[in-house]
Amino acid sequence: MVAENLSLLCVWTAIAIYVIAFLFYGADLARRADSSALRSLALSTPARIGTSLTGLAFLCHVAGTVLRGVASGRVPWANLYEFAMTGTLLLVLVYLVSLTRMDLRFLGTFITGSVVALLGLATSGFYVEAGPLAEPLKSVWLVIHVLVASLATAMFAIAASLSVVQLLQARRETALSAANGLLARALRSVPSSARIEGLAYRWTAYGFVLWTFTLIAGAIWAQSAWTRYWGFDVKETWTFIIWVLYAGYIHARSTRGWRGRRSSWLSIVGFSAVLFNYTVVNIFFKGLHAYSGLS
Numbered sequence: 001m002v003a004e005n006l007s008l009l010c011v012w013t014a015i016a017i018y019v020i021a022f023l024f025y026g027a028d029l030a031r032r033a034d035s036s037a038l039r040s041l042a043l044s045t046p047a048r049i050g051t052s053l054t055g056l057a058f059l060c061h062v063a064g065t066v067l068r069g070v071a072s073g074r075v076p077w078a079n080l081y082e083f084a085m086t087g088t089l090l091l092v093l094v095y096l097v098s099l100t101r102m103d104l105r106f107l108g109t110f111i112t113g114s115v116v117a118l119l120g121l122a123t124s125g126f127y128v129e130a131g132p133l134a135e136p137l138k139s140v141w142l143v144i145h146v147l148v149a150s151l152a153t154a155m156f157a158i159a160a161s162l163s164v165v166q167l168l169q170a171r172r173e174t175a176l177s178a179a180n181g182l183l184a185r186a187l188r189s190v191p192s193s194a195r196i197e198g199l200a201y202r203w204t205a206y207g208f209v210l211w212t213f214t215l216i217a218g219a220i221w222a223q224s225a226w227t228r229y230w231g232f233d234v235k236e237t238w239t240f241i242i243w244v245l246y247a248g249y250i251h252a253r254s255t256r257g258w259r260g261r262r263s264s265w266l267s268i269v270g271f272s273a274v275l276f277n278y279t280v281v282n283i284f285f286k287g288l289h290a291y292s293g294l295s
Helices: 002-032 035-043 045-072 080-098 105-125 140-173 182-187 193-226 234-255 261-284
Strands: none
Touching (some): 002 045, 002 182, 080 261, 193 261
16 A cells, blocks of 8 residues: 555656656747757757656656556556556656657657646546456566557657657748748757658657567467457457558558658557557457456
8 A cells, every 4th residue: 555655646746747847848949939049959958957857757757657566566557547657657768768869859848748648647537556467467478568569659659749740840841931930930940851750750660560569469468368369359459450550651651652741640640549549449448458447
């Protein structure tokens, strides 16, 4: 009980710090809109503070996740609340690690805002008390399958965020004479839409490899738990639909020459399917994968 209460305290603390980080990243975007500040964006104080606060919130997030595992005596991703907690944790981890290789601070508002929305919704609406695993989940595949799926989801989230920025940047690039609004001025310091599209494709490719493994691992686990590899359970079906959507995106872009808005919309549609699978399918559809923990 103590560990569970401390976990919840750490998670709410992380959410509060993510909100403050979101505000500082928003201030950074406002600074980017100031053309006189473009030369000094590398030294942007709001962006630095936003990133530091994101790192601090991440540590609280880690503590909350670990304590949840301690309270339940197992890995903390066995129900809807825990999957959101672990998934958003991995999203922030991937974002922070990526900052050591490339400057993606312009995504800070998207990342922290998404984490606040998803983690806040899960904590306030999907929370269930820590407890033992359902019998079919007592397998090593729980550790492998769900963790890899969470990591793939984090990469798809970053790709979708990049695709949204790509659409905004492409719109600015095709209307330069009229692009004098606050957002348009902020986008002047962001990479070109072509560069952003390349980054989105790279993250999608990484996520697709992991999602393919998720699909295969799920089939192996199904054989172990239910003596069949595939049974058209609603969760299995949606996992495959997501795989098809992203396979179509990669195929269309690499062999059919789909570029620009069409590729970005495919990325966004793919991630929308991921969110639908996480929320609507988990909550409203009954099946063998109904482990949300909600009554």
